[in-house]
Amino acid sequence: MGIVSQEAIKQFQTLMDQVDEPLKRTFQNVHQGYPLETFGRFLKAREWNVAKAHKMLVDCLNWRVQNEIDNILAKPIVPTELYRSVRDSQLIGLSGYSREGLPVFAIGVGLSTFDKASVHYYVQSHIQINEYRDRIILPSASRKYGKPITTCVKVLDMTGLKLSALSQIKLLTIISTIDDLNYPEKTNTYYIVNAPYIFSACWKVVKPLLQERTRKKVQVLSGCGKDELLKIMDYGSLPHFCKREGSGSSRHSQNGAENCFSLDHHFHQQLCNYIKQQSLIKQPVHPMKQGSFHVDVPEPAAEGTQIAKTIESEFNKFGNGNGLSDSLDDLKINGD
Template sequence: MFSFRQEHSVMIMKKSENMSCGNKSQEQDSSGNNEIEKTKICPMRTFVETQDPSSKEVEDLTLRRFLRARDLDLEKASGMLLKYLKWRRSFVPNGFISTSELKNEIQQKKMFLQGSDKKGRPLGVLLAGRHFQHKGGVDEFKRFIVYIFDKIFARMPPGEEKFIVIGDLEGWGYANFDIRAYLAALSLVQDYFPERLEKLFIVHAPYIFTAAWKIVYPFIDMKTRNKIVFVENKKLKSTLLEEIEESQLPETYGGQLPLIPIQDT
């Protein structure tokens, strides 16, 4: 049964569907001419602004990502966005995360950012065999993930929304299996940064990774599962070249770019 507040919120949402509003975004539309999606933007904006005035600063492309993440369900997408805004204010009160908050994570030298795919989407490389649990715990790891995302988003060309990641498991062993960290990263991707990941290439996956994968897999939603590609070693370069020009591919995978630690970008 709805509470009075919930019922009132739904009434506002339904009423806003008959209102018109201008486009708050100066960015290009990278989603094509999805007319149904476009009609949802105005009522969603009207509703979330009544619940959280700070959402006035949110661009239309962001609203569209949350709509797509919830299959254009206006109520679910609005709730998801409001939850994200509340979380962001609490988790990143200063508006950004500094490297001083990530001492243990950065020391592991496991995340790199350089180059882009054929559509201009930023390319990141994660060396998972360098990840180990540390005294900073899951909280520092989550801050590192948000730091990574913010770095990637800052490199995106106008109108672009997504990025590519190569997850390299060479040298990965049970000592690297940090289930709490993996699930935390997954939650951030799916709950707070929806429709950002274009594709995750998993390369050099050892046989023992199968056990870890079976534990994590049930927590991955279908949208995210469809973005994960396991690449065979013998087809590594050819598979990556389907998406990334050789000039933009890291040297370690047969390309021309050096790996650059994300904190140095």
């Protein structure tokens, strides 16, 4: 870490020492014993401008207090059938760890339909996974590997990406905005696998719109990406859709223990059990009620809005102008 960045972190820390007590309490849930690394993440997200990074973090902490984010891991999505529907249509899971100890999160972008519950449930589920990652997974990895581990890697499976994905743009923009403003710089690298031609075309247009630090994080791999991913993780940590060419992602696997998207996978079982236990501790008297956990979603930044509009425009070109159809999903691209 350079002298300039060290000085910026020192200034940031001085400013944060002055915030009110409620913000200091929720900040403990954010930094989990690694405040300097957290200051570094917010500074990086604001190009090392201390004033902007301070405002961003204070806004994040206020958002957490106002929306009771510290208690979201005590708010189960019930009944179980509803939560299973959410998991079957919002494909995400923890497949393992990189050799450096970073958690490997798998995301089924192409086959996530987000059509089994209201937007609020998907947002709640997403934030719960973020919070479980930050409060349980990352601290546990830090203890195991004997060093601060505050970021993860994500493997995005584009199998099944279709023009109908346009219907998800609004929800994905909401989730992206929440992450950008409240969980900045938590992902070390995004690996894109099983990418169809339609993704390749959109990526060429969207890539120049991204900030340089974001562009550098995205790697589009050839096919299922197995050979490249094995350079940074063991075979057992590969997401199931990367273990053989052409296997792709699937909502349901005969072996739930291997399919990290499945509610039967040990990651989701541990997450569910943790949320259930926390709900009993926080609300031992009151029965669990069905109902989503609503959070305020800030307006997306101009960059995010522009990217969403560009993606929508490119998808529409495929549907209307070029005579291309969802059959393009069968075409693969090589990593750029």
